Amino acid sequence: MLRLWKAIARTLCAAALVAAGLAAPAAPAADAAVDLPRWAWAVVGGGSTPTVSYQFGTWASGLTAQATSGDLGQVLVRFPQFGAAAGGVAHVTAISSSPDWCQVQDQWPSDADLIVAVQCHRYGVGAMVTPRFSMTFGYSGKYARPIPSQSLGYVRWDGSAVATQFNSSAPTAVNTVTPGTSPGLWRVTLPGLGSAGLAGSIQVTAVDPAVPARCKMGGWSATTAAQNITVRCYDAAGAPLNTGWNLTYQRESAVVWTPLAPYSEFAYTFDNAPDTGTPYLPTPYPVSYNSVPGGLDIRGAGSGLRQVAFGDINAGYAGMGNVQVTAFGYGAEFCNLYGLWTRSTSLVLSLHACYDGATRIARPAMVSYVTRPS
Template sequence: MPRPTRAISALAGLVALIGMLVGTGTPAQAAVPDRFGFTLWNGAAVVPAGNYPAGNTVLPVGVGVYQVRFAGQAFSGGVVHVTAVSNGPRWCQADSWGPSGADELAIIRCFRAGGVPDNSGFSAFFTTSTGVGAGGPYGYVHAQPTGAIVSQYNAAGAPNSVTPLGVGTWSVKFPGIGSAGPIDGSVQVTAAASVPTRCKARNWTSIPAQQEVIVYCFNAAGALVNSRFTVSYQQKTSLYGPAIPPKYFGYLWHVPGAGPATTNFNSVLGFGANTLISAGPGLSLVTFRQIGFTPLNVQVTATGSNSNFCGLNFPWTVAAPDLYVRDVNCFTNAGAAVNSGFTVSANSRL
């Protein structure tokens, strides 16, 4: 698998070891997060309003292949999420990430329907945490197809688990950060592979003891396939863990149709405040009132048991204090616009 630098390759074993130690021992105490960053690439340049830290860069290194440098954010482990920003049926995935000097480097790959590498805009997000004390129920996992955990975080300090349920299907459990349920909070899932792969949340469930996410991954033909993947769970906290600050974040689940109020949260206005209206076949305009303060990041994940995938039609817009995601777009495996389930998460640095 290609790596952005020799440093990443050299540290691969160390990253895996750290992931196992976190999963089996008591994590060190640290602020949440240890490091994080995000960037918005419009296909030609980094958009400052969607970029944190300001020194982040994106370097195209091949057709549909990009090196993202998160300036000053080097840290072993963590997770990357990425969402395509394109008005056509494209998706983007994380290939690899790791420290290079003071920076965190990630390789992002983008494809069009059919699995052909293709240039695309995208929104990329990196975070890594240790210790306890996130702002709300929060956790993440970077997992191998076998269920082995490469890196993880759990706000309660408990070890997460990943159990294969069949080809391209896993149960990811976050113990100790449960809630009343039956479905609370939000999830983001991203494929971590060098070959065209899409991962999504089939569904998730909430009980007082834990959160459980069922992850599906598909190949370019729309068949279930084993793959590495990342999954993050957030509830009343930002996608990188803390609350409040940041003061401005929100998430929403489109089933299709409105999900439970507990899956629609706005850090300023509370539950059920974010809105969604149809903007055409496969298009959904999502409005996050009073949290439109830059720099900020938006991530989208398709949900459901089919091979549909979702992204962003255009970069989001801000008319302070409101944030407009115009629009989430969803497609069948063949690239036809379709009304599909998805989660959308918006997270400001402020």
């Protein structure tokens, strides 16, 4: 049934692209002979072209990401020249002051380009009339060893098996997924990316072409041999759901695969004490990181609202970078961005909210920021 729905989703989305004039012309895939890493990000509002200052991609100069509306709440995002990178992973976070979330439905190459279908929902209502979301896409390309302290791994679970995976520790390293004994629960093991205690950050996004789904980090432990991560997924009403998902683990690395500095500046943190109203830096300290020496902190910003301040990052780059948020915990709570992040010459401020059903409530969450260097 899942395969059937994927086929239907591809057909309908491709038809919508053709109707909107966004289907790529027949052409050989860019860099088809050279399997290069590719990464991109964008802020998308409905079916309009993503704002240039909020998007970036490793495509040829002059090209941009494009978007078109599909069904209600659905947006089809086209990344130019990314057709050969279909084995990468996308993450999406709704941008809204309401209890909204977004999921990936599917992704597929369209000649030289890559299409990612995104669907957004409002809790207790249904598909969003005007979806708005922040999005990243990362593909590792051929194995490239990072600088010694950097680690990155990703997994795309298609609902029954690992569809694609990457592990920066070695070209032969294999990430594994073990389904739990109850619905909506998986254990992910990333060998070779271990740490002596919790370190790094994680993003999780639901992938389902047929039904509303949302996923989160449900648990996390580490040994020196591996990162061990629990993924939990739920349906629109908050019941556990077997579905697909994308997961990315980063440590002293951007959430999108940039093999070596200085291709990006980035920061991440884990708001693991969300009842703390005054500014604080989470412990253990390796769960927070800023690639520039500007520091960061988290503080309360109103009922169920949390503000993250990334210091001295993005100071010389004209673009706005990208923020992703993933909820952490054992229940069906979820998080989104309460609005667009803001930037000054010395600070990036990001505001996020978490929800228990339709009620805004403080809950743990992981926040990741990436931008271009100055």
